[in-house]
Amino acid sequence: MHFVADVMLSRLARWLRLLGVSVSPAESPEDDLLLKQCLKEKATLLTRDEKLAQRARDYVPCLLFRSNSLEQQMMEFCQATGFPLSGIRLSDVPSLSRCPLCNHALRPAPKSSVKNAVRPRSFARHRLFWRCVHCKQVYWKGSHEKKIRYALQKMKLRVKSASF
Ligand SMILES: [Zn+2]
Incomplete structure (x- = not known):
């Protein structure tokens, strides 16, 4: 699975890359360009922006994050994707x-x-x-x-x- 993370999730994105998950940095802070990037890369969008998530759902798969804390976000990611964090050493x-x-x-x-x-x-x-x-x-x-x-x-x- 491949992801694109919006700028609000750049810390989570760095962590996921460290753990081997493919997460492209957002090429632009603009919603339209971000959605285009997801389409181009066939990526699932990771975002904290509810409005963007609503828009994105017509075009690309999307995961909306609720929390501000890195650990909570990691938990949300694992729950949504089944990523086996506990198996990583x-x-x-x-x-x-x-x-x-x-x-x-x-x-x-x-x-x-x-x-x-x-x-x-x-x-x-x-x-x-x-x-x-x-x-x-x-x-x-x-x-x-x-x-x-x-x-x-x-x-x-x-x-x-x-x-x-
Ligand atoms: Zn590099």
């Missing part, structure tokens, strides 16, 4: 990830090839790196890992408790 990230910025694939990058793309401290500390095939951004399991682990755990707990 931190060790799968970022190998299964898509680029959080542009949604393209990440590929393992030899350490020697990223020397100029990361800070010397990160370069010295880490062994495994990934590079986005499109925007060339380099990623590694580094300083964000704690934050990701914590957030992932929190989301899993929310999703789990909601399913009872």
